[in-house]
Amino acid sequence: MRLKRLAGAVVLLAVAAMLVAIPAQAKTLDCSANFSFDRDWSAYEGKNVALVVHGWTGTPMRETASLLASELPASEWVVDTFSYENANGDWPGEDSQVAECLRATLLQYAGATERTGPSIYLVTHSMGGIVARVALNRGKDPQLDDLVGGVITIDTPHRGSPWGGSDVATLAQFIKANSAGDGLPADLCLALHHPGPYPPACDSPPAVSTEIPILQVAGSATLVRTFFHIKVEKYDLNSDGVVWMDSQAGYRNSVDSPQPPAEQASSSVVRCEVLWKDTLGNGVGGELAGFSPSALEAMRLGTADIVKHPLALQTLYGVMMEAPCGHTKMTTNLEAITRVSAQLMEWAKSNVDGWRISADGIGALEVGKTTWDEVSALPGFEGDASYWGEVGCVTGGWFGVGVSQDGLGVLVAGPEASPGAIDVVSLGSYFRTGKAADIPVSTSEGIQLGTSEADVIRLHPEAKAVTHPLSEAITDYQVEDGNGRAIVFGVENAVVTYITVGNVPEVYAIEGCA
Structure with missing residues (x-):
C-alpha cells in the first residue's frame, strides 16, 4: 500500500516538475502570433511543402522539422512548422480558431508554390492530427482537397487515450496548456471513445476528403524487466505510453458515418524496447517492484482502469518520456522520420505522375x-x-x-x-x-x-x-x-x-x- 501511495505521488510530482509553462489565460486567437505571413514566398515557388504541426500542450516542432528537412531533397521541398502554442490546450471543435488558422496557412502556402496539383503535406503529432482533421473537414473547404497531398499522423489519439480526463491530464492542462477560449479543455476531450461516445460536449473530429491519403505512424514500446541486468520478462505494451495502437491507427474507426474507405488510411509501426527500471527511475528498486494481474491487463489493453494503478501510471509516464518510440521521443525517432520522409516523397511523385x-x-x-x-x-x-x-x-x-x-x-x-x-x-x-x-x-x-x-x-x-x-x-x-x-x-x-x-x-x- 505504501508503495502505491508513493508511486502515485511520484507521478503527480514528476508531471508537475517536467511540464514547464504558464497558467492558461483566455484570449482571442491571432493566427499571425504563431505564424508569420510576412516572408519571402518566392522561395516556395515550384516546391512541395511539409508543414509540421505539434500536439496538445506542445510548441513548434523545430527539431522534427530539421530532421525531416535533412532527408528531403532541398531542391524539391521546404519544411516549416505550424504552431498554435497560444491555444495548445483548447480542443479543436467544429468552429475551432486553430483549425481556421491552419486552413488560412495552407491556402497561403498553396498560392506560394504555384502548383496546380497537390503540393502541401501535413506531418502532425498527437492532437495535431486532430487539428488537421478539423481543418481538412470534407465539405468545409473543398478547395483544400485539391491542394493537400497527404496527412501523416504520429501517435495521434484518433480514438482517445486512457490518460484523457484523468487527474494527471488535468494537472498537465493546468500547468502547461494555454487557452484562447476556443472550446473545451482538451484534456477532457482526449478521453477514450469508439467504442463509446465522445466525452459530453466535445465535438467529434470529422473525416477528411477521401482524396487525401493518410499515413498513421504509431509507436509501440516493449517493457523489459531485468533482474541484476539480466532480461527476464518482456511486456508488449502496444502503446507509446500515452496512446494505444488501436487509437494511433484508429482513424477509420473513429468516424461514425460514413466510414472512410479502407484504402485511404494506412499505418506504419515503429517498435522499441525500454527497461522497466529506467521508467521507474529508481534503479534496482525497479527490478523488484511488481504489477498486479489487473494492472498488467489494463496496461496491455489501454483501458481507463489504468488510473486505478499508480505504479502502472508511473511506468507508462516513464515509457512516454524515455522509450525511443515513446510519445515524446517519437517526434525525433530517426526510424519514424525516415518513414515519414519516404512517404512524403512517394506521395509527391504520385501526385505529379498522376x-x-x-x-x-x-x-x-x-x-x-x-x-x-x-x-x-x-x-x-x-x-x-x-x-x-x-x-x-x-x-x-x-x-x-x-x-x-x-x-x-x-x-x-x-x-x-x-x-x-x-x-x-x-x-x-x-x-x-x-x-x-x-x-x-x-x-x-x-x-x-x-x-x-x-x-x-x-x-x-x-x-x-x-x-x-x-x-x-x-x-x-x-x-x-x-x-x-x-x-x-x-x-x-x-x-x-x-x-x-x-x-x-x-x-x-x-x-x-x-
Missing part, C-alpha cells in the same frame, strides 16, 4: 468545364486574359493567360476578354513559359514532353502531320478523338516540345490556312 493528358484536358483543367474565373482562382495563375491577335486563320483571334502555373498555358477563343469555359490547354505551349519541360505528365499511352517523334508516329499512326505556320522546324501531329476534340503534339528536333488539347477547330491555330 496528371493525365487527354483531348478533354490536362490535370485539373477540363476543356468545356473549367471556366476562366476558376482558372484565375487557382494558386499560381497570374495575369488577366489578354488579346494576342490572330494566330493562323482563327476567327476572332485568341485570348489567354499570359503567365501560367507549371508551364500550362490556358488558351480560349472568342471576341470577349472574359469568355466562358476554356477551349484549349497547352503544356509547354508555343511561348515556352513556365517549367513545363520538367513536368512528367503524360497521355495514357505515355506520350509526354520529350517523347520522340518516332514514338508519336508509332502510337498514333492516324495522326495528321502539319507544318507549324510560324516555324518550318515544328511539325504538329494532330489526333482527333471523334467527339469534336483533339490532341496536338508539337515536335521540334525530333522530340515533343509542347502538347495542346481541346476543342476543334480552336485547338488548331492553323485550321483552314494555306
